[in-house]
Amino acid sequence: MDNEFITFTIGKQKKIALIAHDGKKQELIEWCAKNQDVLKNHFLCGTGTTARMVTDRTGLPVKGYNSGPLGGDQQIGAKIVEGNIDFVIFFSDPLEAQPHDPDVKALLRIAQVYDIPIANNKATADFLINSSLMNQEYEHQVINFRQKVIDRANNQGKSIQ
Numbered sequence: 001m002d003n004e005f006i007t008f009t010i011g012k013q014k015k016i017a018l019i020a021h022d023g024k025k026q027e028l029i030e031w032c033a034k035n036q037d038v039l040k041n042h043f044l045c046g047t048g049t050t051a052r053m054v055t056d057r058t059g060l061p062v063k064g065y066n067s068g069p070l071g072g073d074q075q076i077g078a079k080i081v082e083g084n085i086d087f088v089i090f091f092s093d094p095l096e097a098q099p100h101d102p103d104v105k106a107l108l109r110i111a112q113v114y115d116i117p118i119a120n121n122k123a124t125a126d127f128l129i130n131s132s133l134m135n136q137e138y139e140h141q142v143i144n145f146r147q148k149v150i151d152r153a154n155n156q157g158k159s160i161q
């Protein structure tokens with residue numbers, strides 16, 4: 001089936017979401033400061049407190065959404081679905097329970113569904129930001145979900161008859 005996949009293009013200028021749990025915010029700020037020569041060439045956004053802190057401490061412009069527990073993770077997930085975020089740096093704290101854990105899981109799931117690069121720690125973020133792909137367009141195939149829904153509806157209609 002030719003419609004099974006569609007091609008998404010991550011542009012040369014990446015649209016990067018910056019997110020960090022409270023216990024990892026300082027680590028993300030330091031990482032952003034260390035990598036600001038690269039980051040300044042890309043569009044940056046993030047959840048509320050993290051976005052504000054990165055901007056205040058590094059001077060990088062970061063568009064802020066709501067705080068994670070107040071829907072920011074879901075806002076970023078929606079932006080991924082819309083094609084307005086194509087790269088996620090999320091320094092999560094694996095040793096601390098998060099009150100909005102279902103929102104975090106939903107964000108990570110939607111990033112996986114749309115084949116978005118995700119770094120959940122400094123080492124992975126270092127590998128991604130130093131990749132040759134940071135300086136060029138990247139095309140990748142993603143399942144054509146719209147076609148899957150149409151096919152499923154058509155097949156269910158046949159089984160009812």
